[in-house]
Amino acid sequence: MTELHFSLEVAAALDEGRPVVALESTILTHGLPKPDNLAIGREIEAEVRAAGAVPATIAVLGGEIQIGLSDQDLTALCAFEAAIKLSRRDLGIAVAKGWTGGTTVAATMILAERAGIEVFATGGIGGVHRGAELDFDISADLEELARTPVMVVSAGAKSILDLPKTLEVLETKGVPVIGYGTDEFPAFFCRESGLKAPLRLDSAAEIAAAWRAGRGLGLENGMLVANPVPEEHALPRSETDRIIEDALYEAKRTGTSGKQVTPYLLSEIRNATGGASLRTNIKLARANARLAAEIAVVLRQQ
Numbered sequence: 178m179t180e181l182h183f184s185l186e187v188a189a190a191l192d193e194g195r196p197v198v199a200l201e202s203t204i205l206t207h208g209l210p211k212p213d214n215l216a217i218g219r220e221i222e223a224e225v226r227a228a229g230a231v232p233a234t235i236a237v238l239g240g241e242i243q244i245g246l247s248d249q250d251l252t253a254l255c256a257f258e259a260a261i262k263l264s265r266r267d268l269g270i271a272v273a274k275g276w277t278g279g280t281t282v283a284a285t286m287i288l289a290e291r292a293g294i295e296v297f298a299t300g301g302i303g304g305v306h307r308g309a310e311l312d313f314d315i316s317a318d319l320e321e322l323a324r325t326p327v328m329v330v331s332a333g334a335k336s337i338l339d340l341p342k343t344l345e346v347l348e349t350k351g352v353p354v355i356g357y358g359t360d361e362f363p364a365f366f367c368r369e370s371g372l373k374a375p376l377r378l379d380s381a382a383e384i385a386a387a388w389r390a391g392r393g394l395g396l397e398n399g400m401l402v403a404n405p406v407p408e409e410h411a412l413p414r415s416e417t418d419r420i421i422e423d424a425l426y427e428a429k430r431t432g433t434s435g436k437q438v439t440p441y442l443l444s445e446i447r448n449a450t451g452g453a454s455l456r457t458n459i460k461l462a463r464a465n466a467r468l469a470a471e472i473a474v475v476l477r478q479q
Contacts, residue, residue: 179272181292184245187233191293196230196473199244199289199297199327204462205234205251206260206279207440208300209455210447215255217459219248224463225298228470233294235285237263240275244292254279262440264317282329283321286399295388295476296328298469300462301335301365302401303439304343307425314438315346322399323350328388330469332461333363333370333403337421337442340370347401348375353391354401355384357468363405366412366446366457374403381468385475404468410460412453420449 183191190197200221205214218234225232233245236254243250254260254277261278263271268284270276280288282302289297303316322329334343344362347354356362356374364370378384384402391400405411424445433441446454 179242179269181288182241182243183292184233184243184247184250186231187245190231194477196296196470196477197233197294198225198230198466198469198473199285199292199294200225200232200234200466201282201285201297201299202234202236202254202279203262203281204279204300205255206236206257207262208443208458211255215252217462218251218255220459221298221462221466224466225470228467228474230470230473232466233289233292235280235288237268237271237276237278237280239277240272242268242272242288244288244294265321266317281318282331283317286321286325286327286329290325290327294327296330296469296473298330298462298466300458300465301331301333302329304334304338304340305346306438307337307339309339309342314434319343319346319350319352322347322352322401324397325399326392326397328384328400328402328469328472330402330404330465330472332365332406332465334365335439336365336367336417337425337439337446340364340372344372344375350398352398352401353387354403355387357384357402357404359403359405363403364414365461366406366417366454367414368405368408368411369414381471381475385472385479388472388476389479402468402472404461404465406457406461407464410457412450412457417446420446423449
């Protein structure tokens with residue numbers, strides 16, 4: 178079996194039964210601009226620690242799967258220009274070829290589960306892309322939520338997606354989607370999507386209890402906890418929808434496809450909002466990390 182390499186901090190926490198929260202690394206390699214990505218990565222980890230848990234940023238460095246990064250590793254990853262975006266299909270090849278890359282939601286879930294980490298915080302999950310009825314562009318994140326028992330805390334799904342279809346796929350695959358303190362499914366940059374959250378829970382303790390009950394039933398799927406971006410940092414829905422439509426048009430015009438679509442669209446939106454979307458992205462990522470840590474702490478107390 179391929180070896181997992183643990184940072185000293187994460188190894189000690191797991192050995193001692195302390196709460197640990199997994200963090201993805203594509204937000205650092207492909208979602209945030211350099212050199213800001215390093216400072217933001219440190220901020221997200223700090224949120225986890227402030228809530229009483231240990232952060233485990235997951236990545237592949239030179240073909241080695243890293244569960245938790247030292248500050249030296251984090252610095253090197255954030256500065257590396259040729260980092261590859263790694264999903265489920267890429268992990269084995271990345272290890273065999275000695276690649277360095279950031280792990281997507283799907284890849285991070287796989288590796289977190291292998292490492293014995295139950296809770297994972299990200300910005301927003303991938304899902305069904307607009308126009309998927311023509312090109313079948315559907316993120317591997319949805320399949321991973323259906324098959325891998327890891328709880329994912331995010332600000333819903335990315336605003337660039339077809340959100341009704343994304344929720345429909347999650348329902349079909351039996352994935353619990355919980356609105357944290359909200360009856361409306363959040364849409365990443367925006368608190369509102371116009372869509373009802375399938376379920377609602379209002380505390381970390383309730384979420385932890387629901388997770389434990391599902392695991393006690395032998396259910397092997399994940400769970401999506403949709404945490405709305407803090408109100409003071411949310412973008413207005415109508416304006417954001419217009420900007421996204423323009424960005425989608427540009428992506429189609431330039432022939433952008435596959436794994437490059439999401440980073441391209443996020444960059445276009447960042448430029449169109451004068452950097453406001455980046456600030457919102459940072460705030461929601463930090464809020465998700467803190468909530469995930471609060472849930473992980475309660476899980477260890479049960």
